[in-house]
Amino acid sequence: MQSKAAAGSCFAPAAAHQFHNFALRTDEEYDAATVESRRAEVSAVGVRTEYFPLVGWMAWDVSAGELLVWSGSAWASFVPTLQNLSGIGIGTSSDATNRLAVSAAATLLNHAGNGHQLKINKAASGDTASLLFQTNWSGRAEMGTAGSDDFAIKVSADGNTFHEALRADGITGAASFPNGMDPERRSIGGLTKGGGTDWWGTVDPFTVSYSTGSQQALSQNRMYFMAFFVDRPIQLLGAFVAQHTASTTAGALLRYGIYRLGAPNGDNWDIGARVADFGTLPADVAGHKIFDLATPQTLTKGWYVTTMGVSGAGAYARYGRWMTPGLTRYYPHSSGTSAYPRVVAPQAYLYENGSNAEITGGLPASWTGNPVSTMTSTNNWVYQMVFPKWREV
Numbered sequence: 177m178q179s180k181a182a183a184g185s186c187f188a189p190a191a192a193h194q195f196h197n198f199a200l201r202t203d204e205e206y207d208a209a210t211v212e213s214r215r216a217e218v219s220a221v222g223v224r225t226e227y228f229p230l231v232g233w234m235a236w237d238v239s240a241g242e243l244l245v246w247s248g249s250a251w252a253s254f255v256p257t258l259q260n261l262s263g264i265g266i267g268t269s270s271d272a273t274n275r276l277a278v279s280a281a282a283t284l285l286n287h288a289g290n291g292h293q294l295k296i297n298k299a300a301s302g303d304t305a306s307l308l309f310q311t312n313w314s315g316r317a318e319m320g321t322a323g324s325d326d327f328a329i330k331v332s333a334d335g336n337t338f339h340e341a342l343r344a345d346g347i348t349g350a351a352s353f354p355n356g357m358d359p360e361r362r363s364i365g366g367l368t369k370g371g372g373t374d375w376w377g378t379v380d381p382f383t384v385s386y387s388t389g390s391q392q393a394l395s396q397n398r399m400y401f402m403a404f405f406v407d408r409p410i411q412l413l414g415a416f417v418a419q420h421t422a423s424t425t426a427g428a429l430l431r432y433g434i435y436r437l438g439a440p441n442g443d444n445w446d447i448g449a450r451v452a453d454f455g456t457l458p459a460d461v462a463g464h465k466i467f468d469l470a471t472p473q474t475l476t477k478g479w480y481v482t483t484m485g486v487s488g489a490g491a492y493a494r495y496g497r498w499m500t501p502g503l504t505r506y507y508p509h510s511s512g513t514s515a516y517p518r519v520v521a522p523q524a525y526l527y528e529n530g531s532n533a534e535i536t537g538g539l540p541a542s543w544t545g546n547p548v549s550t551m552t553s554t555n556n557w558v559y560q561m562v563f564p565k566w567r568e569v
Contacts, residue, residue, distance in 0.1 A: 301325050310335075321346070354477060356408030357381045376416060376563045377496075380407040384499040391420065391492045392561055399485040399534060401447060401526035401548060402560045403437055405500050406475050411567040412452060414468040417484060418561075421492035422462040428488025430459035432467050432562055433539045437479035437522060441547035443509070445522050451480065453539040459486045474569060481526065482562035485535040497557035504556055524553040525561075 231248040243254040263270030268279035285292055298305040298321070306320025314335035321327055325346035330338040340354040356379075378385060383405065394400070415432055433453040438446030454467035484493075502521075509518030528548040534540065553559075 296320065354408065356410075374413055374565055374567045376565045378404065378498060378500075379410050379564075379566055380405045380500060382407075382501050386497045386499065386557065388494060388496040390495060390497075390559075392495050392559060394419075394423075394486045394491040394493055395529070396423075396425070396489040397485065397487060397530060397532040397535065399483060399528050399531035399548075400561060401435070401445075401481040401483055401522070401528075402562060403479060403481050403500070403503070403522040403526075403558050404498065404560065404564075405479055405502065406477055409474055409476055409569045411472040411569055412469065412475050413472050413565040413567055414466065415454065415482065415562050415564045416467065417465040417563075418494040419459065419465050419491060420462055420494055421490065423459040423486055423488030424490035425488025426460055428459040428486055428491065429456040429536055430465055430484065430486050430491070431456045431535045431539070432465070433483045434475075434564070435481050435483055435539075435543065437481050438543075438546065440520065443518070444547035444550050445526055446546040447481065447483075447526070447543035447548055450539055450541050450543075451475065456535075459488055459491050468565075472567060481522065482560065482564065483539065484562050485531050487532055487535045493561045495559045495561040496563070498560045499557055503558070518552060519556055521556070522550065522558070523556060524559040525551050527551055 229246040231246060233246045234254060235244050235246075235251070236242075237244050237251075244251040245254040263272075263275045264277070266278045266280065268277045270277040285294060296305040296307075301321075302323060304320065304322040306318050306322050308315055309317040315332055315338070316335065317329070317331045318338065319327075319329045327344040327346065328340055329342045330340040332338040343352050343354060344350070345352070412434065417430065417432060419430065431454075434451040436448030436451060438448040440446075452469060452473055454469065457465045457467065459465075503519070503523055505520040506517040507520055509516055526548045528543075528545045531545075
């Protein structure tokens with residue numbers, strides 16, 4: 177059989193003496209036609225014999241290079257059923273998990289006239305729909321909706337621990353960077369005066385620092401709280417305070433620590449949980465007061481306040497002015513001739529008087545004097561008198 181036409185025209189009406197189920201025409205030019213029947217018989221060359229197939233029998237069309245199937249009235253191309261297969265392996269083997277497996281230099285998914293979509297569906301919000309990128313079968317990057325309907329991109333150096341680089345909120349679309357924005361931006365990272373590979377100052381790359389020459393009188397037994405933002409997990413090493421004027425009270429102490437910033441409370445703010453208590457240094461001697469933690473402490477993303485206070489009178493400290501995004505909302509405050517727009521933010525600083533016990537005895541795990549008072553200013557700067565020291569995780 178040399179072609180479909182030849183195959184389709186090679187059968188004659190059945191005769192009473194014919195008993196075979198498959199029909200094959202053989203001519204003098206016949207040379208080993210391929211058929212799917214062990215019962216088919218072919219006579220010697222030059223002898224013509226006819227047989228008749230049953231529905232579903234197959235033959236190979238040599239000239240067309242395809243498999244044919246007899247429908248009962250004609251030969252047609254055989255089309256296998258490709259629905260509900262247990263797996264497909266292309267260049268490799270599929271398995272129970274990887275039902276579709278492809279081993280190739282590239283995989284093309286083309287449009288059929290216009291666009292093309294690749295759909296990855298999950299059963300519920302808490303499940304995972306993602307693309308995983310691997311190196312030698314070990315995960316290095318993943319993107320998708322894993323564990324929620326937020327879209328996230330995360331990376332890993334070992335395939336076990338992943339760090340989230342970007343998250344897009346599934347409801348608002350707002351993008352966040354859980355591990356910060358380009359922490360290598362600091363050109364002075366290697367300078368000794370800048371803290372070496374560690375540094376003092378801001379963490380969030382969007383926080384603007386301005387002016388470090390002004391001074392603030394440190395009221396006796398007043399605890400100051402100054403807000404700052406952490407945009408990624410970071411190690412807290414210590415801090416310094418530039419106390420340029422000594423307290424006139426002999427034996428006066430300066431205490432420093434860090435709390436989480438609490439929630440707004442009327443016109444004022446609550447102080448959250450204590451993060452670190454650095455202890456005390458003498459305040460009756462002027463100079464830089466450098467505090468170090470014995471063990472670095474990792475802070476996670478969020479709002480915090482530095483905390484400091486002096487138990488004596490007459491002390492002054494220099495401050496830097498920090499402008500942090502998120503501190504520029506306003507609301508109408510007071511009324512009449514006292515009306516003015518007030519900033520909804522913990523600035524220039526928060527404070528609480530009568531804090532001698534906390535300064536001399538230690539910072540409580542939870543601040544008991546909430547809400548603390550807000551010192552407002554005509555500008556939006558935070559007067560930061562404590563400069564934390566940081567190290568990348």
